[in-house]
Amino acid sequence: MSAMVDAVAVEKHFGAANVLSDVNLTVQEGEVVCVVGPSGGGKSTFLRCINRLEKPTGGVVWVDGEVMGYKRDGDRLKEMRERDVRRQRRKIGMVFQRFNLYPHMTALENVAHSPVKVNREPRPEAERRARELLERVGLADKIGAYPNQMSGGQQQRVAIARALAMRPRLMLFDEPTSGLDPELVGEVLDAMKQLAEEGMTMIVVTHEMGFAREAADRVVFMADGRIRETGTPAEILDRPRDPRTQAFLKRVLG
Amino acid sequence: MSGSESLQPLPGAGDTPQRGLAGLELIPRRHYGRWVAAVAVLVPLGGLIWAWANAQLDWSVVADYFTASTIIVGFLHTLLLTAVAMVLGMLLGVIFAVMRLSSNPVTSSVAWLYVWAFRGVPTLVQLLLWFNLAIVFPTLGVPGVFHVQTIAVITPFMAATLGLGVNEGAYLTELVRGGIISVDEGQHEAATALGLSQAQSLRDVILPQAMRVIVPGLGNETIGMLKMSSLASVIAYSELLNEAQKVYFVNARVIELLLVAAGWYLIATSALSIGQYYIERRLGRGLQRVRPRSAVERLIIHVLERISARRRGSGTA
Secondary structure, three states: OOEEEEEEEEEEEEOOEEEEEEEEEEEEOOOEEEEEOOOOOOHHHHHHHHOOOOOOOEEEEEEOOEEOOEEEEOOEEEEOOHHHHHHHHOOEEEEOOOOOOOOOOOHHHHHHHHHHHOOOOOHHHHHHHHHHHHHHOOOHHHOOOOHHHOOHHHHHHHHHHHHHOOOOOEEEEEOOOOOOOHHHHHHHHHHHHHHHHOOOEEEEEOOOHHHHHHHOOEEEEEEOOEEEEEEOHHHHHHOOOOHHHHHHHHHHHO | OHHHHHHOOOOOOOOOOOOOOOOOOOOOOOOHHHHHHHHHHHHHHHHHHHHHHOOOOOHHHHHHHHOOHHHHHHHHHHHHHHHHHHHHHHHHHHHHHHHHHOOOHHHHHHHHHHHHHHHHOOHHHHHHHHHOHHHHOOEEEEOOOEEEEHHHHOOHHHHHHHHHHHHHHHHHHHHHHHHHHHOOHHHHHHHHHOOOOHHHHHHHHHHHHHHHHHHHHHHHHHHHHHHHHHHHHHHOOOOHHHHHHHHHHHHOOHHHHHHHHHHHHHHHHHHHHHHHHHHHHHHHOOOOOOOOOOHHHHHHHHHHHHHHHHHHHHHHO
8 A cells, every 4th residue: 555645744825824834644555535624624726726726825745756846857856837737637526615606507518528628538439428427326317417507416426527537546525515415415425425435535525424434544633724633433423532623523523 | 474374264255265266257457557658659659650651752763773783782782791790709708708707817918908809999990990900001911921911801891890890809708708707617627527628628618508599699690790780881892781881872862772771681680680580489499598678579589480380280180
């Protein structure tokens, strides 16, 4: 087993505000890591630093053996051109809280778009695979539907299929069920569990403690821009040592 | 407060619970004010029509020249100039809008400067400047590579196209920029996370969604351009107004020919309005917020909908 993600001393500040300070996290290949913690604690920002939607102001992130956004030049790291960052991003899939499907494209077009435009796959091949992926997330009958004709849970499953269409080595989930009606959360979590069982490396920012307990190999608790505690789901959720974690879990789990 | 009140039975309601049902006639409110308004408007309107019908002008001249070949050619030139200037304006609009939104301070400043300059100088002044370019630059070209006589290149049509198109581009820059900004930020993020380049993201994801905001404005701009193209008469481009003027310089039928021109402008702007209605309806499917419409617009739309409903009806029958 080798490290899929290795975040080293990642920092991010917007002006004077420190959003992330000295975040270190290693995620092994095939591992599922859930990141939990209070809102505004830096969870989403950290996730976005991994695929460089956000540029960290300090530290580096290794993904699959490469430093994100930098090229090694002797004993220096030189910032890459945008097109090289794009090449790195292709192996990282991302699912957003608000789905962010393209509203003017059908489910099939949403999923097949990047493989055709970015990976230059032939369209028939990309569409065949898009159908397969949509079937896998249980949406065989929604292939021709537009996002506004689908429920939130269906849209989020299309978004998962869209990310998988790029054959990522790593999947990032940014509060994937926070924008959903309660009765639709289960169908999205089921799709994610299935993905975890298939061996996908996943980092999931979530408020779903049940999912963390069931599917995560490790749980990370973040607050005030720092990782306060890391451990197995049982260690963090049942026997938290950090007082911040204890207080947070008391509020969330009641 | 009103909520709790509405729960109370109205006074007397208990006595006759079936009021309004037991054979009692329901009488809608009469809108007497509308009849008063109609009379107040129609009487002066009738007077106005009577005045024009009996004015010192020869309606047969209007009728004769309405389809005269010089007028028709002028009208076609007006349409051509409108189309070419709008295409140029749209190209410049998209390019400068993207530049304006760029994170590169140089490109965004250049775009700002363009909008500032060409929106700030009257269109007529711009047209005259382009037309008289030869005075300051007798030849155009790259030194040592090639050069041409400015006067040969800047024809009245070229000056009109450049003047109107470059001016329009400044307005469309703002329109396109507004459209791009209106698209949810998450769309660009999703496209970036999926590995799309800036250009691919703009073309496939952002602009198609921005069009919903841009197209209604673009329709208005096109109608404006059609009317503004009459300015080109000043630099002797043979568009509709210029052709009408050439006729009345000879036969002195000034008002008759201006009415001919006005009629053709109205026909063209009406046709554009109808086209705009259909395009907006097509783009808006399920998503569009509705712009408040005037009574005349509502009437036109009502007629258009009746026509298309009838056509659909006959199609299925």
